[in-house]
Amino acid sequence: MAKEEYAIGLDLGGTKILAGLVDRTGRLIARKQLPTYAEEGEKAVIERVLSATHDVLSASGIHSEEVRGVGIASAGVINSDSGEVIFASNLGWRNVPIGTLIEQRFGLPVRLFNDANAAAIAEWLWGAGAGTQNMIYVTVSTGVGAGVISDGRLISGRDGSAGEFGHISIDWNGPPCGCGNRGCLENYASGTAIENAARHKLATTNEPVTAKAISEAALAGDPFSKRLIKQAGFYLGVGAANLIYLFNPEVIVFGGGVMNASTILMPEIEKSMRERCIPGLAQEVRVILSQIGVEAGVMGAAGGVFALDQPGEKASNF
Template sequence: MDEYAIGLDLGGTKILAGLVNGEGQIISQKQLPTSSDDGEKAVIGRVMAAIESVMSGKNINHRRVRGVGIASAGVIDSTKNEVVFASNLGWRNVPIGKLIQEKFNFPARLMNDANASAVAEWMWGAGKGTQNMIYVTVSTGVGAGIICDGRLLSGNDGSAGEFGHISIDWNGPICRCGNRGCLENYTSGIAIENVARTRLASADSSFSGSLLEGCADLTAKQIGVAAMQGDQFSIDILKQAGFYLGIGATSLIHLFNPEVIVFGGGVMSTAPLILQEVEKSVRERCIPGLASQVRIELNQLGTESGVMGAAGLLFSEWEHERKLQIL
């Protein structure tokens, strides 16, 4: 008999809930705007409404719904089921997992959104069939989810994988985390936008003629589109981001010896050139024996990976528990 889990992707722009079966198929889903400016209570109300919506359709027996997995950006404490801090939501110390458990009377599991996408790609996407995989998301920020020996590496409280805050230059600019020279300062969507604005505002005539000249509100997506249209200014910026991202990826390979590193996130989807530079940087810098064992891939599951992975982690843990019981 089929079992189901609910996956919830809680982002700064939207709340996406999905009822997911053990094969990773989304049976029903509901999307609502986050509208975090309305306040914490209103956002929590929309989260509950989204869960209720996916449970009410498709004539699903509620007794077959085993739990809710919640993927959230920001700093989370999985042991307390609490969002410690999420700037995109304006939240501090919100026990969203506990609130869901109390309302629906089934288990809830809170995780970082990069970890959720990592689980989805490992179970059903570009990392399917591997035991050691790393998922790197490059968007507004940079993060990673690590699958080690067939299990998600969560760390002490679920915060493992803060890849964007590895320092690659101890004299570099101060990061929002308080450290200096963090990888995120060189490779994130915000970093790419900042580099482009700074260069366009300079007096360097070599930047004249760019498709981006005169853009008042420059975005990483625009830079990616311009690069695909052959704009050399944009190409150079993305190559630099890919170079630094490759340095970071090399460290991940040396530390974890993965079979595949999967890259996703908004920046990667609009700027495929970055992936080429990542691979080039890795091949130049990585220990050859380790480099020869790893594939570098783009993600396959797109915007629904958070929902799929949040539910998928529950399926993975249930299966692990069943195997332990048999032993």
């Protein structure tokens, strides 16, 4: 393949760093995963990011001069123009120029994406939203986020941080959120929210409670766990109705770890969403599950790189 047919995607998370070499068709040629160990500090994490990038190139047999560029998917507040992570609580980072550091090491252009936006790109190019022009990807994990494709363009906002869906307030008298707002959606519908609700109800237990364990119990038929998951689905549907009013999508794709309980969540999301929407707007919207899965960040970050200097192509709209 020619140089522009390859890109590297990096998914920079609080627990793991995932790197992948991807071709223009969406084929993941090589991958490398390392633990983040954010507690070891910024320099140590950056070295692991650089190491993962080097290792994925070595494993693929592709030289850096054959690669179009590097895309990075990161949580937190970013500046996509400067390639800087302004603030990422999961990493303990403030004002880290990760894009510049990778560019200096490998001599490749770098693009930085909000992690939900990167996943949206992956689902739009190669996954559940392929063939649409108006798609929203919602990630439900530790927090809640969204990436919006409108008229074939990623809505990234002023500096690449658009899509903070989890911080839409659905109850102005609700509990305070870490962002400074009150009653944010992710206080009710995220993995963290599910865990907190369980701990509140099970205040007398000393056993650890995780969203994964609650989801597994719900799928096994535990009534208490099912109620918690259904409650999260209800609130996600409330939020999805707001997205429909704002963006008039063809499809809303749900992904993230909490969606492992999709057989319980999806019916609740659809029911709540359609109850709160004007029928003419909601009836044509398809609500479906992510197809890319855990590698959506890597795939989408790489997919966004193919936009560089390629006027007239689908990806150039990023």
